[in-house]
Amino acid sequence: MTRDAARLRARGSTSSGGFLRLVTHTDPVALVGITLSITLSIALDLSNAASGVESLLAGLMGITISLLVDSLARAERRFHLRTLLEGPPWLAQTTTELAGAIRDATEQHAGTRVAVEAQRRYEQFRLEAEQLAYGRIVRRGDEDEDLAGATRTCLHRLDGLTNVMPRVSGELSWWRSEIGRRYWEANVEALQRGVQVTRVFVYANLTEELSALVEKQRAAGARVGLLPLGVVSPQLHVNLTLWDLSSCWEARMTAHGEIGENQFSVNRTDVARLTRVFDLCASAATFQD
Structure with missing residues (x-):
């Protein structure tokens, strides 16, 4: 291949890439409109329904x-982006x-695991x-951090529901864990600030460890209540915490009874749902008042 041929090929490749980039970033409505306008102009000219000049003007008007x-569509998108x-x-x-980092990763490393990741x-x-x-x-x-953090900033009321079910590792392993200890320490600090703490334990067996x-x-x-398993619907077996009736925490359990995921929420629907769960369990529990 001669040098001139290589140059022409490179120029053609650049032009092709530029055209593809132009098509990619052009609104589909504009592409369809331009295509229809050119098609209409050619059809008018070939069918002699209009003169050559009229056909050209019709096509140019459609393209315009x-x-x-x-x-207008681009301006609307830019305005929407600025608003966001x-x-x-x-x-x-x-x-x-x-956006720039993701674009660079997908374009510069296209076809690799980096782009997929x-x-x-x-x-x-x-x-x-x-x-x-x-x-x-x-x-x-x-x-x-959400469970302990929200407890440390609680002002008036903390409500908790803990389901204690038999496990291979023991019924109260969570309370003995580092997370459980930090959470209880935050509870103690809240009690010392005057926060009203109410907790209900739903249990399968009232063991000495649970009683302690x-x-x-x-x-x-x-204020601690006890609720035997089977008194309320299984749908209410939720591990949760409510703070000042304005935020909540819910544990998502795995098949082995461990917390696989936890969710902190200030969504009113979530707070209302978990408040209802707690109230139903608390009304059925036995408290030592």
């Missing part, structure tokens, strides 16, 4: 209208940086952002 519609970015100062900067992480981020928009924070089961835990929490000032 299509480009105008495309321009009106908020905290960091939002506009980080959004453009995020970039798309997966972006999709995961989108799903998490949607949950945040609904007022929810979803975390792994071993993360307790109940007495320990009662001695600290918490």
Whole structure:
């Protein structure tokens, strides 16, 4: 291949890439409109329904209208994007940086695991952002920052529901874990601030260990109730915490009875649902008043 032929091929390749990029970033309505306009112009000319000049003018008019519609659509999208970015100062900067990083990862490393992972992480981020928009924070089961953090900032009332079911590792393993200890320490601090703490234990067997835990929490000032398994519907067997009737926490359990995921929420629907669950269990529980 001669040098001139190589140059022509490279130029053709560049032009082809530029055309494909233009088509990709052009609104579909504009592409359809331009195509129909050119087709109409050719049809008018070939059928002698209009003179050559009239056919050309008809085609140009259609193309102009299509480009105008495309321009309006682009302006609307830019306005919508600016509206979305009106908020905290960091939002506009980080959004453009995020979009640029994802684009670079998918374009520069196309066809590799990097591009696939970039798309997966972006999709995961989108799903998490949607949950945040609904007022929810979803975390792994071993993360307790919402559970302990909300307890430390609770002002008046804390309601909790704990389901104690037989497990291979013991019925009260969670309360003995590092997360459980930190949570109870936050409970004690809340009680010392004057927060009213009410907790219901739903149990299958009233073991000595459970009785000792109940007495320990009662001695600290918490109002603790006991609810035998089978008194309420299985649908109410939920591990939850409510703070000031304005926020809530719910544990999502695995098949082995372990917390696989936990959700903190200020969504009114979530708070109302868990408040109803707690009230039903508390009304059926036995308290030592």
